[in-house]
Amino acid sequence: MSSTTTNQYEVTQLLDIAExxxxxxxxxxLLLGTIGNMINVISFARLESLKTLASSLFLLTSCIASQVVLVTGLLTRVIRGFSLIDPVYTSVVxxxxxxxxxxxxxxxxxxxVxxxxxxxxxxxxxxxxxxxxITIKRARWSIFISICFWSSIFSSYAVFYTAPTPLSCTIANPIFAYFTSYFNLFHYSILPLSVLSIFCMLTWHNLGQQPATYLRGGIRLYDQITRMLIAQSIDILITSFPNMIWQIYTVTSQSITKSSLRMAQENLINTICVLIGFSTHAITFYVxxxxxSTFRKNVKDMLLRNRRIKPLSNANVIKVTITKTDQKVTLPIP
Known part of the structure; x- marks a missing residue:
């Protein structure tokens, strides 16, 4: 009896820590992410290079989608953490x-991304x-197709997710729940992490192979958008990795019968991994x-001086022509 009471106390403690x-x-x-995403949206919306650079449009859309993730995914959990009442549990819709x-x-x-x-x-x-x-027109079509594709794919969630009891919001169909575990692991972890790893390494390799580009004054300049994107990709890799490992464990341990104490322990670990996963959509601005440095200057000018934001383009870059023995290479301006 004493052991049972102790276990129940530990379960309650672990559940309270998770909440x-x-x-x-x-x-x-949520607060830091909302502030950061709003500044990102305003900054990219005011960038003159947005009209000519597809990457900026992709990153702008990513910031908007990230904010939607924070509002729809994290806000209700925060409310539940403070009030112990999750609005999602009160309505099937x-x-x-x-x-x-x-x-x-x-x-x-x-x-x-x-x-x-x-x-x-x-x-x-x-x-x-x-x-x-990838032109601006193709970028817009890519974004539109992406939104339509993922919305149609996850419309199945609106069918299978339900609230069979007052304190649950789960997938009632066990077959679909089993399939969802593997699909989430693939689309949210394995696929994007693989794509980002491959293309960031290829981009970094290409940058290392290019001749030097110099500002007036001789300081080496790297494309600012590329630097921001590589940094964001590293951020996604780091913050998504714990959740990917946890998803693999969850998938492989679905058939194991677990005690209430082990389930509470796993719930705490899952909470930590989920919060780290949400930070993926919250710290982009700070990354x-x-x-x-150009982005920092743009944000500073926008917030403190209320000036028109300068484009994230190499405005002061001069074109350098490097003459080799058998050919002349003219360095393009990004």
Whole structure:
């Protein structure tokens, strides 16, 4: 009896810790992420280079989708952490809408980052014919298709997610629940992490092969958008990795019978991994600040001086012509 009482106490403690984490850490992530995403949206919307650079449009859409993830996915958990009442549990409609929109928005956000990585790779290639493969028009169509595709895919969540009891919002169909575990692991972890890893390494390799580009004064200049994107990709890799490992464990341990104490322990670990996963959509702005001096200057001018934002283009770059023994190479301006 004493052992049973002790286990029950530990279970209660672990569940309370998980709720507190969602309440306080989740609220911090939500507030910082909302502020950062709003500044990102305003900054990219005012960039003159947005009219000519497809990557900026992809990153703008990614920021908007990330904010949708935070509002639909994290806000209700924060409310539950403080009040112990989850609005999703009180309505079947909210249950369905929350999981459909939250999951689709997360997929759109990561898809747009992957498309931006592909665009930066093509722009960094020595073959100039690849530079114009992703135009603004094609970028808009890609974003539209991505939204339609993921919305149609995750409309199934609106069908299968339900609230059979007052304190649950789960997939009632066991076959669909089993399939969803594997699909989430693939579309939210394995696929985007693989694409970002491959194209960021290829882009970095291309940049290392290019001749030096110099500002007036001789300081080496790297394309600011590319630097921001590589930094964001590293951020996604780091913050998504714990959740991917946890998803693999969840998939492989579905058939194991677990005690209430083990389930409470796993719930706490899942809470930590989920919060780290939400930070993927919350710290992009701060990653951009660290990665790009031009972006920092633009934000400073916007917030403190209320000036028109300067484009994230190499406005002061002079074209350098390097003459070799058998050919003349004219360095293009990104």
């Amino acid at each position: 507190d984490l969602f309440a306080y850490v989740g609220l911090t992530i 909210l249950c369905k809408v929350r999981w459909m929109i939250r999951t689709a928005a997360g997929a759109v956000s990561l898809t747009c 992957c498309l931006a990585a592909i665009d930066r790779y093509l722009s960094s290639c020595h073959n100039v014919h690849r530079h114009g493969l 951009y600040l660290l990665a790009s």
